[in-house]
Amino acid sequence: MADSGFRLGIDFGTSNTVAVLRWPDGRTKPLLFDGSPLLPSAVYVNADGTILTGRDAMHSARLQPHRFEPYPKRRVEEGTVWLGERDVPVLELVASVLRRVTTEAERVAGAKPGQVNITHPATWPQQRRQTLAQAATAAGLPAPLLSSEPVAAASYFVGTVGTHVPVGGIAVVYDFGAGTFDASVVRRNAGGGFDMLVSEGLPDAGGLDVDAAVVAYLGRNFAGREGDQWRRLTNPESESDRRAAWQLWEDARLAKEMLSRAATTYVHVPLFDESVPIGREQLEQLAKPILDRTVTATQIAIQSAGAAQSQVAAVFLVGGSSRIPLAATLLHRALGLAPTAIEQPELVVAEGALHLAPPTGRASVGGTTGTPIVPSPTSGGPRPTSGGGMEVSGDVAAAPVSAAPVSGQPVSPAFSMPSMTPHLPPVLQTGTMPAVPAQQTPPPVSTPPVSPPPVSTPPVSPPPMQRPPVAFPQQRPPVYQPPPPPVVQQRPPVVVPPVVQQTPPWQAPPPPPPQKRTGTFLAIGGGVLALLLVIGGIVWFGNRNGGGGETPGGDGGTSQAAAPPASPACGYKIAYLGMASGTGSDDGIMMRNSVRMAVDEYNLKHTDCPVTFAEFDTQGKEDLSKSKANDLVADSKIIGVIGPVYRNEIISAGPILNTAGIPMIAPFAADVDLTTMGWGTFYRIIGSxxxxxxxxxxxxxxxxxxxxxxxxxxxxxxxxxxxxxxxxxxxxxxxxxxxxxxxxxxxxxxxxxxxxxxxxxxxxxxxxxxxxxxxxxxxxxxxxxxxxxxxxxxxxxxxxxxxxxxxxxxxxxPCLPAEKAGGDFASKYQAKFEQTPTYYGPESYDAANVFLAGLQAGKATREDMVKYVRAYTGKGVAREIKFDASGNLDVPDPVIWSYxxxxxxxxxxxxxxxx
CATH class of the missing domain: 3.40.50.2300 (Response regulator)
Known part of the structure; x- marks a missing residue:
């Protein structure tokens, strides 16, 4: 199917589903379902097998609740659900909801969306994600990209709202929805996207629980009055009682939402025909035990991520229930940081999903996109990409802009937001009035407790209403961190003072001026060559192995640092150190593959003396960069490193590699100060x-x-x-x-x-x-x-x-378009990896060939390889290569392209x- 240019982001939620459509010109707009951007995720199976969704399903459920499933997302792992008179596949239920989204998207756009990104909880295992992907294709959508909800939310706040989270910085996503609560800690990575660190969930803490607390509060006043009328509201049996119960819960919800922007309101109690006043202070007292638990879960998540609260750069409020003013107040007091919210928090995740598409490293050139997940009934998981990753979830900080302006700012304890969320009264779950578990004392929070405001009505203690147990695992699975559609690669704006180090004993002194760099032998050889040509017209052979010879895989350019012939060094390794998986890994995968291609080509020509390719994947993280660098140093066979890639990786790994005397050629980082760190083994093969x-x-x-x-x-x-x-x-x-x-x-x-x-x-x-x-x-x-x-x-x-x-x-x-590279680079890469080459591949290929030329010249120690690289002069597929004493390119034209x-x-x- 041709790409229509329309992009669709879908947040398939427990209670509601939200979808945001992006036009080819960049405008975005939430889809409306019955006039609201919130489509209830509920489904109802008619006697004839047809399935109703959304408000139609909720309306029909009042009479025959046994045909009704309010939360298909919670049943996604069960395979089938008994509704009415038959088992209905969960995939069919989810597809019905997504089909409603598909229909509306096609109606609004006039075409099928060319790309779809669907979000899922951070802790969802592969089976659940696969079911979601299969349901999307069954609903008529293209194979979707899957993204974790916290990553999508964080990307939205950074990309659209403009909240600053530095590379390496920690952010907390406080997702307080209708049915559940999740606190997730994410870290901004070198690619500019976010990595999931940890997520803590409460399956029994959501907006419905607050609604239930309000209804229980009313019950303290009405239970026991006028016969069994309260029982009829809590355990409705007739159609009229069910309608009354529905109205009670609906009014409780509306009152809760109104109190986020007003001091007082009323809740009408059907059957009694009375309106009971309720104030914000009363609501906050009722909600506080639930909110205290969410704050505690947030603190536990931060601790589990190995971070201090002072390290949190931002707290993002997500989900309709996060509008409750006390939520922001408690978080601010507990963390010492004002949370950031927007006017419609329900839309954050769906629009954030659009930030994560298309899955490219740099901006798409000419419409190139990455590989989406392809659902397969028998695969059990997503297909691997040819780059070695799994396109499962997206963590890209790519921010579309809403058609209407969005305001996002730290919120004060009294921020006010409009209401939008039509929650589902629990009465419709089973046909009897359920209730929330009795409020229990939450774990202590490490900050001073908030004193509850006085309640105008003296509390009484009848048995509280209880919400029914939810079919949700109490033991949350380990946090899953799949490699997502890659994102924009950005070097972090970190200012690091130069590192002054003593020169290791192996390190050669600074090289002489360029005209003398090639050494005594070349001077003598040049004189002999001139003499031979004058006397006998003998052509003295060039391209000797000693100083680099012909660059393997290059354009036939030669190194001018000639030396006596030497046997190739055998049994050694060339390493790639850098991001090769995780968020924003496309550029890293491209670099890694290009190095591998150079090594494979070399080995085809040197079958009796092969070189081994070693990969050290840092995932763009400083701590992994450091540990992988130590692992690399410990392998005495590694004689040269392509990388590290990103600035934060270089800052972490550079000192370790330099101390060990391992030459490193960076194919990416252009930061000027990286060549002023005092590292004698660092070289950069692109312009600064x-x-x-x-x-x-x-x-x-x-x-x-x-x-x-x-x-x-x-x-x-x-x-x-x-x-x-x-x-x-x-x-x-x-x-x-x-x-x-x-x-x-x-x-x-x-x-x-x-x-x-x-x-x-x-x-x-x-x-x-x-x-x-x-x-x-x-x-x-x-x-x-x-x-x-x-x-x-x-x-x-x-x-x-x-x-x-x-x-x-x-x-x-400073990146050369791959198709402009010499040596037939682009077509060779395409043939080898079945993938169009992108950025920094030619440069990585050239860097590998510098080391391979050194091995061909017999350079068998790290010290000799450092000297070889320092004296190297040649032509690669991307540009001329020659380094100055600091490690920068020292050529007339470093080749800078405009896009x-x-x-x-x-x-x-x-x-x-x-x-």
């Missing part, structure tokens, strides 16, 4: 951020031909590097210079300075999240205003979040000519 900024300035000057260019930069080391480089390159063309603070998130002043300064273009040196806010504000003030930025904004999240407003923006990148935003993708623009 400074090279990017210089190229961006040249593009503005020579291609756009702007005459006065504003420079907008953020308060990070990256921003300062960009400002200096662009200013120096532009010279007299530099116009207004504007500094922005990332914490402000209000760039109106910066936009005004740019527009009022008579500038005709702007260079933005900042991060993607801030860039989206700034670009939208600038393009609103001046549509089509020329903007150039760096690879920080070369992400699918930025493209989605700017919703077409950024079209035409130029993002530079142009063309929503919903990026388009390859051009290689920016050198100065």
């Amino acid at each position: 951020d400074e090279d990017q900024a210089n190229a961006g300035a040249r593009y503005l000057k020579n291609t756009i031909k702007a005459k006065k260019i504003a420079i907008v930069y953020d308060d990070t080391a990256f921003g300062e590097v960009g400002r200096k480089a662009v200013s120096n390159t532009l010279g007299s063309l530099a116009g207004t210079t504007v500094s922005i603070k990332r914490a402000d998130k209000d760039f109106a002043s910066a936009v005004k300075q740019v527009t009022d300064g008579g500038n005709d273009a702007v260079y933005f040196a900042g991060q993607a999240d801030d860039g989206a806010v700034f670009v939208k504000a600038l393009r609103t003030a001046k549509p089509n205003f020329p903007i150039v930025s760096s690879d920080k904004v070369f992400t699918q999240g930025f493209v989605n979040n700017t919703a077409g407003v950024a079209d035409g923006l130029i993002a530079t990148c 142009k935003v063309a929503n919903p993708y990026m388009k390859i623009d051009t290689a920016i000519p050198p100065a």
Whole structure:
């Protein structure tokens, strides 16, 4: 099926299902079901076998509750459910709900969605996820991408609301829904997405439990009055009693929601025909035991994640019941951090799911997307991708923008939000009035308790109403952390002071100036060659093995550091150290595969002296980077490392590798300060951020031909590097210079300075999240205003979040488009891995071939390999390769490419000519 360009995010919830549709131009809108964005997940099986869903199901259930299943999500592992007179497959029940979503999405869009992302609880095992995927295809949807709910929620708050969570930072997702509660701890990874760390759940704490507490409170006043009328409300048998019971629970719910924005309200009690006043203080006293348990579960989740409360960067409120003001108050007191909420918390997860699609590392170029999960009745799980991962859940920080503005901010204890949630009265679960378990004393919270406000009505103690036991496992399975659709790869804006280290005894002194780098033998050899040519016209053979020879797999370029012939070094290993699984791993998988391809090609030519490929997957995490680096160092056969990949990985692993004397060639991280750390074994095979900024300035000057260019930069080391480089390159063309603070998130002043300064273009040196806010504000003030930025904004999240407003923006990148690489790289990669090559593959391939050339030249110790790399000069499939004394590329043109935003993708623009 051709991709229609429409994207659909679905939050299949316990009580309600929410779906958000994204148009090809970036607009998003929640689908409406009977006028509400909340579709009850309930199903009702008619006598003829047809299935009703949503409010139709709830309406029909009043008469024949034995045909009714209010919470099919809780039954997803059971296989079948007895409804009416037959066993009904759970897959059919779930598919019926999703089919309703499919129908509405096609009606609104006028076409089938091209891509669907469905969320699931973080703790769901593979079987449940597979059932969900199969139900989606049975409902007529394309094979879905599956994402964990907390990851989708966190991605929404960071991508759309603009909450700042640094790379490596911890966030808590407080999901208080109608039926259950979950507290999840997520960590922002090097790819800009989120990793699940831990989730703590309470299956018996939700909005329904608060409703039940309100009904129980009313029962203290009405039980025993006027015969058996209260019993008729709590255990209805006739149709009229069931309607009355329904009205009672509905009024209790509405009162609860109204008290989130009003001080007092009334609950009408049918059969008695009385309206009972209830105030916010009374509601908070009733809800507090439940909320205390949720706060305790949140604290336990943080402790289980191995984090201190002071390390939490943000707390996100999700789920309709999180509107209760006391929830924010208790969390603030317990954690010392004001939670962040939006006006419609029910929509967060569904719209957040759109952040996680499409599953690409960088922005999609020309519409390339990743591999979705393909449901198979016999597979028992998702298909592996050719990159070695499993496309199961998505943790991508790619943020679409709602058609209407969304306000997200830390909430005060008295924040007010409108009501939307039609909860299901438990009376419809079995046909008799259930009740919540008796309120028990919650575990102590490690912060001062909140004193309950006084209740205007003296409490009495009849047996409380009890909600029926729920069919949900009390023992939650281990947290599942599947590799999700990859996300945008972003280096963290961390400023790390240079590390000054003593030079290890193995380390060679700094190399001489470039013209002398090749050493005495080359000088002598060159003289002999000249003499032989003059005397006898003899062509002296070149491409000797001693200094690199012909680059294996390259374009036939040669290293100029020739040395006497040597036998290849055998039995050694080349390692890849970096992210190869987990959130945002596409770029890492591409790099790893490219290294493997270079090694395989080398071994085909050296069958008697093969090289072993070793992989050390860090998942983009600092702690794993450190431990994997130690493992790598312990293997004496490893003589060179491609990686680490991301900045945080390099900061963690670099000192360990340097101390061990292992040469490392980074194919990704462009941060300028990484080559100032005092590491004698670190080399970078791409241009730096400074090279990017210089190229961006040249593009503005020579291609756009702007005459006065504003420079907008953020308060990070990256921003300062960009400002200096662009200013120096532009010279007299530099116009207004504007500094922005990332914490402000209000760039109106910066936009005004740019527009009022008579500038005709702007260079933005900042991060993607801030860039989206700034670009939208600038393009609103001046549509089509020329903007150039760096690879920080070369992400699918930025493209989605700017919703077409950024079209035409130029993002530079030191990454060569794979199809532009030499040596038939792209077609070889496609043939080997059955996957289109993307970014940083050519560079990784070249890095591997530098080490392989060293092994071919007989370099059999780490010390010799360091010297070899330091003196290397050659041509790879991506660019000329030569390093300076700091480890940077030392070539006339490091090759910086420009890419142009063309929503919903990026388009390859051009290689920016050198100065």
